[in-house]
Amino acid sequence: MRLSKSKAELYAAIRRDHRAGMSMRALQRKYGVTWQTVRKALDLVWPEPRKKLPPRPTRLDPYKPLIDEMLRRDLDAPPKQRHTSKRVFDRLLDEYAATGISYQMVRGYIATRRGEIRQEAGRGPSEVFVPQTHLPGTEAEVDFGDVHIVLVGVATRCYLFSFRLSYSGKAVHRVFASCGQEAFFEGHVHALSVLGGAPRGKVRYDNLKAAVAKVLGFARHRQESERWTAFRTHWGIESFYCRPGLEGAHEKGGVEGQIGYFRRNHFVPVPEVASLAELNEMVDRWDLQDEGRRIRSRARTVGEYFAVEAPLLKPLPTELFETGRLFTPRVDRYSQIAVQTNRYSVPVRLIGRTVRVMLHANHLIVYDQGTEVARHERLSTKAGSRLELDHYLEALIRKPGAFPGATALEQAKSAGKFTPVHDDWWTAARAAHGDKDGTKALIEVLLLGRHMSHEHIVAGLATALRAGALTADAVALEARKAAEADELAASAPAHAALPAPPGRQRATVTFLSDWRMSHLPADTRPLPSVAPYDQLLRHRRPGGAPATEGEAT
Incomplete structure (x- = not known):
């Protein structure tokens, strides 16, 4: 009975048994094959390939010459006016009354045949990717990528700037609210400062508007914007612009892949931050972490390659360039x-x-x-x-009626600058002094923010509200107390005993006039006396008659 083996294994077993002395007839009986199979196993080193069956005829065969002709004409047609698979299918139906064919049949045939026709015409393959070797400190790539974050609780689309050295793969990133020219310049300044130098060769760019004012119709010539030309010459950058559109994306494939890697590994899950400055601090830490990774099958890490490349970068100029x-x-x-x-x-x-x-x-x-x-x-x-509420306080203190509906107030509430503590104190002040005077008192409190911190003012408002002190002077005094307590806590040694929690004590308020009197130095002068003035009184006669003029001593 024939064993279940592949053809190569069968041939190997037949040759092994034949070398052991088995006859061809015995091999036929053992493996259940014909003598032709045994003969081929002994004569051939490798089994002969299976014969290909002739292609089966399809309903598309009569129309294949028509499709080939359309594809040949596309060789000389403008790139954006060539046949798509859908257009070829529509033409076969409309112009040649084709029946019995489907769009999938046409698309499958064109996917294979288009490249063959290009080869037959001597045009070569449509795209050839030639491996490149980058020398240390010579080349870099720059690009922007989209990222989404949650900024102060709101889903926001931002732009990730990436500057990547081609040799080491060291990349520096920065997140901006836009991808305009200011972000483009500031991203360069930050990246070059972190890297400690500029590439001595070319830096590859897209044809983004921040750098290119116009793409000229020949070769790679570009009309650059004046500010970009001044900026790159200041930093000693030699620009190289890729082909427009998707056709030029592979010319800076390193930074394209870097942005994708950075976004997948550091922006998943979506970061939630209070400001872009906080996010960029995180981005700086991520850049340092990425120096420990290896790119594909490289022998060393990004940081090790960058240590070789950093001394070969071009020194940076000492003068600053205004990026705004x-x-x-x-x-x-x-x-x-x-x-x-x-x-x-x-x-x-x-x-x-x-x-x-x-x-x-x-x-x-x-x-x-x-x-x-x-x-x-x-x-x-x-x-x-x-709008900043502080900018309108001088006008609002003259027009307190405009304060409740002010747009700047609503934005201050949304930003967390006008807290519920402010609102509660304002409500109590209006109940005690009336709408006009209570609102003026609140505005006077807000004016304190120009020379006191926001946290201390909120603490002063809370303390004054608990004590029922609804004047700006009381809030100012309690805010100063909070500031002094913070300074004392910061200067106290670590082993010092902590004060009792403030919640256990009853809130007390010292008015500003009493506080000023308590800080005056002690008065050591004697108490005044009116005894010297008694000498000026007139002496009376023993009988009660007043003394005459000149008798008083």
């Missing part, structure tokens, strides 16, 4: 300025004046005659507004 963009808007009657479709508040004293605004990737700074007067986080939306 300058605007000079005019402050309107709402105490706001318009910067790139968004509006930001400034102090009300600047209404009607022209200010200077330096717009950065994640924030903007407002200057008045060289002095910083406002700083905001940059809005990534369009037609948005970011």
Whole structure:
């Protein structure tokens, strides 16, 4: 009976038994094969391949010459006006009345035949990827990628900047609210500062608008933006631009894959942060962690390769380059300025004046005659507004009726700057002093934030509210007490005994006038006396008659 073996194993067993002395007839009986099979096993080193059956005819065969002709014409057609599988199928139905065929049949045939026709025409394969060797310190790649985070409880789309050295694979990342020119510049400055130098060769880029003003119609020539040309020449960067579209993505495949790796390994699950500054601190730590990984089958880690590459980088210039963009808007009657479709508040004293605004990737700074007067986080939306309540306090203290409905108040509540403690104290102050005076008292408390920390003011409000002290002076005094307690706790030795919890003591409030008197030095002067003035009194006669003029001593 024939054993269940593969053909190669069968041939090997027949040759082994034949060398042991078995005859061909005995081999036929043992393995249940014909003498031709035994003969082939003894004569051939490897079994002959199975004969291919002729292809079965299909209903597509009559139309294959038509499809080939369409594909041949595509060789000289514009890239965006060539036949797709769907277009070929539609033409066979409409122009040639094809029957009995399906779209899947046409698509399968074109998937194989298109490359064969290109080879037959001498055009070669459609894409050839040639392995590259990168020398240390010579080349780098730059790109942006999308990432999603939860910023202050809101799902937000941000942009991940990546600068990757081609030799070592060392990459530096930065997250920005936009992928504009400011983010592009600041990402370079951060990356070059971390790396300690710039590549001596070319840096590969997409044709992004931050760098390229116009893609010229020949070779790889580009018309760069003026600020980008000034920036890259300042840092000594030699740019190389990839082909537009998906066709050029493989020309900087290292950074494309790096962004995907970084996003999958560090942004899953989606990070929840309070600010982009907090997120970028996390990104810096992740960059250091990634130095310990190995890329594919490399013998050493990224950090070990970077240690070889770092000394070969080009030194950085000592002068700084301003990465922000300058605007000079005019402050309107709402105490706001318009910067790139968004509006930001400034102090009300600047209404009607022209200010200077330096717009950065994640924030903007407002200057008045060289002095910083406002700083905001940059809005990534369009037609948005970011208002600071502190900028309107001088106007609100004159118009307290506008305070409850102020947009700046609602934004302060959303940002957590106007806390429930503020709201409770305000409610109690209005109940005690009336709406107008109670609101003015709250605004006076808010003005304290210009020279006291927010945490100490909230502590002062809570203490004053428990004690029923509904004046700004009382809140100021309790806030100073909280600040002094924090300073004392910070300066106390670690083994010092901790004070009793504040919740166990009854809240007490010292008014500002009493507090000032208690801090005056002790008065050592004697008490005043009126005895010297008694000498000026007139002496009376023994009979009770008054003394005459000149008799008084």
